[in-house]
Amino acid sequence: MNDPQWGRRGRQGPPDLDELWRSAQEKLAGLFGGRRRPNGGGAPPSGPAKGGIGLLIGLLLLVWLASGFYIVDASQRGVVLRFGKYVETTLPGPRWHLPYPIETVEIVNLSQVRTVEVGYRNDVRSKVLKEALMLTDDENIVDIQFAVQYILKNPEDYLFNNRGPEEAVRQVAETAFREVVGKSKMDFVLYEGREEVAARAHKLMQDILDRYGTGIQISKVNLQNAQPPEQVQDAFDDAVKAGQDRERLINEGYAYANDVIPKARGTAARLLEEAEAYRAQVIARAEGDANRFRQLQSEYAKAPGVTRERLYLDTMQQVLSSTSKVLIDQKGGGNLLMLPLDKLLQMSGAGASAEAAGSAKPSTVPEPAAEAGARSRDAFRSRERETRP
8 A cells, every 4th residue: 555645654764755645645635625535545636636836826926926026217337146145237127037036136326425424413413523523734623524425336236245235325425525624724724715625525435435445436425514623613713803803914914005105106106207308407407508608619719709699698698587587777867767577577567468368459568668768778778788898
């Protein structure tokens, strides 16, 4: 007789696989209403039981195969793993892989912007001093909070080279900022160099992440806050105010210098120009006098008497032109005749201005005064001729 569990009774060894399969079929047939063979016989199950089992197995197989379908969005990539080993990266669209447990797929979003906060959590007031306090090049401590935004550029490296991507980015960002701040002065970090510090830290972070092969791309570094520690904030504010006062006074000094120096330079330039003009005038006058003297010398050699008389008349004209009164000693009389030349000049000047205004008036010089002036000039010339040697 056959034993369905252990084979023939008189035989030692492993069970018969055929008998085990028949036994399993009988149990399934019993569950679905089929009949067992009497006395545990190995007759095959009836036709309806066998069809139900095949239908169930086919349905389970169909469900299992359908579980391998998946869809990849436009911003995503699918990483297929076969027994945990990388197989391929699938592009956007409907895809299929061998169902679990043979193959699995990891969907990685490449366009999602992820943010890591360093020195604070959720709010700049919730500080993490262990991350925020950094030492500058001039041995001062600054309190810095910043946020790092990143995306993924390589899904394979992101999945297989990172144990904790967010923590890796945080540690790399803190390391890069500490290096940049450690090479900068405190005032540079707090004021004029904030953007440059963030840009240098951005570049250094990306270099470190690329060297580690993390598949992460740093998109932006936002420096939220940079200030001295709270314990020395008041003293630092006083120092800042003193520095601002110093800058203000320096700027006022520069403004005053910019106002005074150009004026002084303009005055100096004007004096130099005047001096140059006076120098040129003196030189030209001296040269003209020299040329005139040479010409007079040549003329004097030709006609000494005429030249001497001409020189005398020119000299007297030059001397008497600046006087308003002339005293003449008439020949043969003891009285002096005073000519009112100043009045005559004033009257002649008034008559000239009246003519220029368009009024045709006769000369205001009285006839007797004009005749007296003519006689005085003739008497003066005759006296001069007589007194000459």
